[in-house]
Each structure stands twice: as C-alpha cells, then as structure tokens.
Amino acid sequence: MNCKSLIDFLTEYDQGTLPMHQRLMFDLHLKLCPPCKKFLDDYRAAIKMGKKCCCPKQEPALEHVPEEFIQAVLKAKEAMPIPGNEPRK
Ligand SMILES: [Zn+2]
Numbered sequence: 001m002n003c004k005s006l007i008d009f010l011t012e013y014d015q016g017t018l019p020m021h022q023r024l025m026f027d028l029h030l031k032l033c034p035p036c037k038k039f040l041d042d043y044r045a046a047i048k049m050g051k052k053c054c055c056p057k058q059e060p061a062l063e064h065v066p067e068e069f070i071q072a073v074l075k076a077k078e079a080m081p082i083p084g085n086e087p088r089k
Helices: 003-015 020-032 034-053 067-079
Strands: none
Touching (some): 003 020, 003 067, 034 067
C-alpha cells in the first residue's frame, strides 16, 4: 500500500468496511508513514467538526479528498525520512 491508496481507502477504513487484509496493510502503512498518520488524525478531526456543525443527514465534506491534499501528504513524506525504509547499502 502507498500513500495514494491509503487516502483512497481512508473513508472505508474509518467506517470499518475495509476488508481485513487491506485494513492490516493500512495499519502497517500508518506505522511506517508519519505523514499519513497525521493525515488520518487531521481527517478525523475535520469529520468531527463537520458533523458538529452540519446537518447529520449530509455526508461529511471530506468524503472526497482533493488532489492537492494528496500531493501535500506525498510531499511531507518525501521530506521525512522513514525509519527502516532507507535504501540498502
Ligand atoms: Zn503514507
């Protein structure tokens, strides 16, 4: 799983509808990728806020993640070295 597919699966993961093996991949990626962990935290915070002030019948506004948000996560990931993911010497 990469950052892009993690974001694609974010809604299903959060709703608990993701198949078990994908859920495990998702959890694993979160452990290895701090920017995505932060993204998930921000996403949940935004959903919470959205639910507080919107009609409960409406879907959360972040259901569709904008492309620039994805790019921001990918950029943050590039800037941050991931432990255990360095090229072998
Ligand atoms: Zn990631």
